[in-house]
Amino acid sequence: MAARRTVDNPTRNRAGYGTLLRTPGTRTFLVPAFAARLPYAMLSLGIVLLVLDTRGSYGLAGAVAAASAVAQALVGPQTGRLADRYGQSAVLVPGVLVHAVSVGALIALALGHAPAWTLFLAAVPAGASVPQIGAMVRARWVAKLADDPAGLNTAFAFESVTDEFTFVIGPVLATAIATGVSPATGLVAEAVLTVAGGLAFAAQRATAPALKVPAPGTARESALAAPGVRLLVGAFLGVGTVFGAMQVSVTAFAESAGRAGTSGIVYGVFAGGSMLAGVLYGMIAWRHSARQRMLGCYALLVLGCSTLWAMPNLVALAIAGLFCGLAIAPTLITGYTLVETLVADGAKTEAFTWLTGAIGLGLAAGSTAAGQLIDHGGPSAGFLVPVVGSGLGLVALVTMRRLLVAPATAARTVARSVPLRPQPVGAASRG
Structure with a gap:
């Protein structure tokens, strides 16, 4: 039986990004992973632009995109569980093909002016089949750096920065293609990147985590069965509301100020602050446990969100957004480290996808709630949503923080590894 490490042991060693990227085999999966995860940030906006172009309805466009996002958030963890059980390639290959067919059907239905309800029939499988590349990459880092806590912390920081970068570049790319060519072409590009990147990533079997077969008499439990995972899912829902409310509220605030074109700059400052913090976070040799860091980072997030509603102009909002963003990446990195x-x-992999899905659900809820508050109370009212969402997450973390320590019974590995490739006769398997 292999002993599991505990996050309450302070990490005192330092692992740089250069050392991380020189880890044997990593570049072979990082490059295709970036191509495959870029569409993750293109799909929703691509759907909005396509439906808006063909139907002229913001309401319908938002509803179809929301249906896709919710399907992605709910089905993603199940995809992660299947990947843990049958292997990443076994899930990725059929998944990206289903995604391509679904996106193609959505484009055809929209351009053919089919009934509005048919758009939802295509959008749901399109969202549900989005490959969970971010979670799969993190699972590969865990497999490579299981005995290197400092290196794993740096790897999670690197992944958080990559996520932020894709969510900055993805919408820009989708908008550029949609406006420069056509909205349909923008979604075609999303599907092509998903298929090409997903298949290339799936082909890198050598770096995939070994399958774990439950020991005789031991049932395979869902990651959500762990109370600490459920707590982190709730906390990440709060983080998602920050993303969703910021997108809607910044846009409304800029439009009310007569400078609608600057909304992207303000949101970019928010995302840039998160990217910067993520880079720095991964370079620090932390002396506090991950649980302590999670509480501290989340508290800073709530503090940053609490000032947004009071900002008098766009410059002040950008500065406040920067400080709010500084807490985002550290919170996400620490959450992934804990889970x-x-x-x-x-x-x-399933555990990572639950956190990613929680962000997606929180984003949908936050944008919806912020939109309602803006309609009734003005653009600044939308910034109350991040305060409430993150505040509830902080209360849950503080009151139930004991759940973030792995129980003694979890310190034992109850599954044995099954290699994904044939091994010579007599080769020992790892457990």
């Missing part, structure tokens, strides 16, 4: 310690080896 990795709370589940058995055969459920890590």
